[in-house]
Amino acid sequence: MSTSDRTPDAGEFDTSHSIAVRKFNRTHGLIPPAVEDQDVQLHRCLKQLSQKQNPIDKYLYLSGIRNSNVHLFYRLATNHIKDIAPLIYTPTVGDACLQWSHNYVQPEGLYLSYSDKGHVASILHNWPYHAEITVVTDGSRILGLGDLGINGMGIPVGKLALYTACAGIRPEATLPLMLDLGTGNKELLEDPLYLGSKREKVSAQEEREFMDEVMIALNEKWPGIVVQFEDFKNPFPALERYQHKYTCFNDDIQGTGAVVLAGIINAVKKSGVPVKGQRAVFMGAGSAGVGVAKQIVEYFMREGLTEDQARECFWLVDTKGLVTNDRGDKLAPHKVYFSRNDNGGKQYKNLAEVVHYVKPTILMGLSTIGGIFTPELLTKMAQWNKHPIIFPLSNPSANSECTFEDAIKYTNGTALFASGSPFPPVNYKGKSLQPGQGNNMYVFPGIGLGTILSKSTVVTQSMIYASAQALSTALTPSERSQGWLYPEIARIRDVSVIVAMGVIRAAEEAGVDRETRIEGMKDEELERWVRSKMYDPHEETQRVEKEVHSYIKDVVGNGVGGSHL
Numbered sequence: 001m002s003t004s005d006r007t008p009d010a011g012e013f014d015t016s017h018s019i020a021v022r023k024f025n026r027t028h029g030l031i032p033p034a035v036e037d038q039d040v041q042l043h044r045c046l047k048q049l050s051q052k053q054n055p056i057d058k059y060l061y062l063s064g065i066r067n068s069n070v071h072l073f074y075r076l077a078t079n080h081i082k083d084i085a086p087l088i089y090t091p092t093v094g095d096a097c098l099q100w101s102h103n104y105v106q107p108e109g110l111y112l113s114y115s116d117k118g119h120v121a122s123i124l125h126n127w128p129y130h131a132e133i134t135v136v137t138d139g140s141r142i143l144g145l146g147d148l149g150i151n152g153m154g155i156p157v158g159k160l161a162l163y164t165a166c167a168g169i170r171p172e173a174t175l176p177l178m179l180d181l182g183t184g185n186k187e188l189l190e191d192p193l194y195l196g197s198k199r200e201k202v203s204a205q206e207e208r209e210f211m212d213e214v215m216i217a218l219n220e221k222w223p224g225i226v227v228q229f230e231d232f233k234n235p236f237p238a239l240e241r242y243q244h245k246y247t248c249f250n251d252d253i254q255g256t257g258a259v260v261l262a263g264i265i266n267a268v269k270k271s272g273v274p275v276k277g278q279r280a281v282f283m284g285a286g287s288a289g290v291g292v293a294k295q296i297v298e299y300f301m302r303e304g305l306t307e308d309q310a311r312e313c314f315w316l317v318d319t320k321g322l323v324t325n326d327r328g329d330k331l332a333p334h335k336v337y338f339s340r341n342d343n344g345g346k347q348y349k350n351l352a353e354v355v356h357y358v359k360p361t362i363l364m365g366l367s368t369i370g371g372i373f374t375p376e377l378l379t380k381m382a383q384w385n386k387h388p389i390i391f392p393l394s395n396p397s398a399n400s401e402c403t404f405e406d407a408i409k410y411t412n413g414t415a416l417f418a419s420g421s422p423f424p425p426v427n428y429k430g431k432s433l434q435p436g437q438g439n440n441m442y443v444f445p446g447i448g449l450g451t452i453l454s455k456s457t458v459v460t461q462s463m464i465y466a467s468a469q470a471l472s473t474a475l476t477p478s479e480r481s482q483g484w485l486y487p488e489i490a491r492i493r494d495v496s497v498i499v500a501m502g503v504i505r506a507a508e509e510a511g512v513d514r515e516t517r518i519e520g521m522k523d524e525e526l527e528r529w530v531r532s533k534m535y536d537p538h539e540e541t542q543r544v545e546k547e548v549h550s551y552i553k554d555v556v557g558n559g560v561g562g563s564h565l
Contacts, residue, residue, distance in 0.1 A: 168534025446499025
């Protein structure tokens, strides 16, 4: 092996590398001479991060580290995940996407434009790594911010950073993928700094044909690659078209449903109200809302209800009011399943009317309408329920249907609460109360890891449900005694192991796994095996040191020259 013409990778400019490694990587002299302890590196990063004045500056700083020293970035992220996650994903990623083209300084991810139709496979060959998982978006519905076109690339980049930080999927095995299919955002089309194609959004038929080519090309290049769809304005067609043919899932529908279901399983148990007595009002009847509701329907059925009985526990509200059969408008196909036929001809035109009509035990928000869970509604929920279940799940924080502080204040501290975005603790009657956060990062990293490790041919609904069940069991006795609905986020890698094991077992039961090495493994052995497959950025320096010294030993033993060593 000759290294005389070797070009260093960006991640090899690491000040924790020894002189021998630097010589081998040809970075000797290109970085300062001190060989640093990893703790010193992290101290410097945290100090620099603290000097940034606002979240977007912190986001850009962290992006710079990820692109210049990937292992240092993930050491920082895994050690301080509770503080770093909100900076690399929600809520900060929303602002990052809004400013993506204006802040662009370096390539991240892969862009496939509609003008590339017919040549997608050749473009995929430009990606220099072996991809095991990709997050794909067309930017048409980014969080609650609408159509951002290619500016939505921040979502795949951030999401995959969490796959690595939370579940140990190696960073080089991840592929952030943006489909540039045009945009209906006039402001972007008129922005001279916008980096996407200056064209109107393609038709549904054109998008479907392009997606077919993308999915074929991805699986020809990397057979069995896990494809996670994200932030499509209409996410159902792609999921329905590909979920039984390729290894894919949609986090907006299935991941959101799973993480909320885990919280609901624990909240229902704490509420003291059996599933047959639950009444859930959903503010928001889009793809995420319907996906969440369907996951909970499955849980209610597993608890003994028929499908009709379970479905009748839900009242969905959209911008026109309660979703009913006789409302007079043509319902979107995904809303029909939960459309009510028992309203006696009366139409309830807003959330307040529906809440007073239903007197729910569960108030769920996926509307992106900040503050719509008003003090009056929260007070009523506490009057009707000993422990009202309040889940304002919209992102970012400004779009949350209520704050944790309001939920506690207006329910007199009785709410069983989980939100989509983080909120600070609240001091109530001398006690510090911790908010639950129904963040998808509790499940999607484990779903991805379990699917990859089991070599599953598809992602079944039973695997998604298993991720929720596994998450609901992941709390420690201490966390349960404090009334938490979700585990401490600092334990996310342990949680991801539990979720991944649940996914693997479900894949085995469904007969879609292809990894023969896990056959017959008991849980303890499977856990050790899963952990052994996870990337640990803290071990990378030691791993490289061993590889380089082994190489040098072989070179010397074979009498091969290597002047720079």
